[in-house]
Amino acid sequence: MARSLRVAPEYISKVKSALQHNGYPSQQSLATDLGLGLSTVKSFLSGKPVDYLNFVEFCNKLGLDWQDIADKRPETQPKSTNKEASPFITGAPITQPRYFFGREKELKRLFNLLKRHPLQNAAIIGKKRSGKTSLLHYLKTITTTPPEQLRYGQKSDWLPHPETYKWVFVDLQDARMQSREGLLKHILESLNFKVPAPCDLDHFMDVVSENLSSPTVILLDEIGAVLNPGSELDDTFWNSLRSLATNQTRGNLAFVLSSPESPSNLARSTGHDSPFFNIFAYSANIGAFTESEAQELIASSPIPFADEDVKWILTHSQCQPLLLQILCRERLFTLEEGENDDGWREEALRQINPFTDLLEPKK
Known part of the structure; x- marks a missing residue:
């Protein structure tokens, strides 16, 4: 199934008529009701491609059968490109907000710490492959992503004035970020601050403060x-960052880090005693999704799964995000190939076998 759809030319007039027939006096009123941009509504009403999920929502609001009015001519469907995002993502962090699911409770707490002055620090704690990096990316991008690039109803108004915020993502597994100069330069460049020469700790502190x-x-x-x-x-480095956040930036700076255990425990176990690792008063411990979060992810498949497949995926993934993604990927692949039996399950179990350490032991 195409990830984008357009209204067939012969139905465009019917779609435009349905606007007022369903109580929408203007295109803007429909856009506001759906939480989408006006440009997306105009594209839909003029027969231009829009995202599949948005297309279905438009039709639901206008009392139209989306399968009837969708342009089915192969040559008119948008061609897939290498840049088209996979609906189920494994092995790489999720960087596009529309493909991020779950963590509602953690997001509420994290943004509450960041929306008031002074900003407060937080730690995201979880096993490998639990989704820590994806959550960091989501924090950085969700509040400024245009509505038309999000799922229908996806919350993005976490901050009162998101345009005023600056975000710096640092991948500390990158060797370039493991040197003082490399890390300090990256932070300054991300903030659009002038990089001093030399770019040492003293000059960095001066520029930022x-x-x-x-x-x-x-x-x-x-x-x-x-x-x-x-x-x-x-x-010495970490002490300086603590001073920067607590005393030098007037409450405008916060750190959010990810770790497999609490920052203070991790610091002690590695021989560090900087008070920097004690400023993280809130820890978001992430693991399995709730069942409703897992259901929402499964329901995002461009080809709906049968109820028995959904139940099987929930059971064998234990709602662990990575395992959910893998099992959904495998089921979608077979459905796209026209395979409707249960044969896919053996291969799906083989694919999640390397990651069974994420599962809770059977009682």
Whole structure:
């Protein structure tokens, strides 16, 4: 099934008539009701391609059968490209917000810490492959992503003035981020601050403390990667970052990090005693999705799954995000190939076997 659909030319007049017949005096009123941009509504009403999910929502609101009015001519369907996002993503962090599901409770708490002054620090704790990196990316992007690039009804108004925020994502597994100069330069460039020469800790502190005047969140992914003995990012470095956040930036700076365990425990186990690791008063411990979150992810498939397949996926994934993604990917692949029996399940179990450490032991 195409990821985008358009109204067939012979139905465009019917679609436009349905607007007022269903109580929408203008295109803007429909856009507002659906939480989409006016440009998306105009594209739909003029027969231009729109996202599949948005197309279905338009039809539901206008009392139309989307399968009847969709243009079925193969040559008119948008051609897939290498840049088309997969509906189920495995092995890589999710960077497009519309494909991120779950974590509603954690998002509420995290954004509550970041929407008030002074900004407060937080840690995201979870096993490998639990979705920590995806959650960091989502924090960075969701509040400024245009509505037409989100799912229908997907919440994005987490912050009162998101346009004033600056976000810096740091992948600490990147060797370039494991040197002082490389990390400091990356932060300054991400903030559009002038990089001093030399770019050392003293000059970095001066530049940030003098210029940072808007809410800023630095996202440190996999903090444990740089806490090894001999690292350039030693306690002096972390002490300086703590001072920057607590005393030098007037409450405008916060850190959110990801780690397999609490920052203070991780620091102690690696021989660090900087008070930086004690400023994370809130920890979001992430693991399995709730069943409703898992159901929402499964329901996003462009080809609906049978109820028995949904139940099987929930059972064998235990609602673990990575396992859900893998099992859904396998089922979707076979449906796209026209295979409607249960033969896919054996291969699906083989695909999740390397990650069964995520599962809870059977009682």
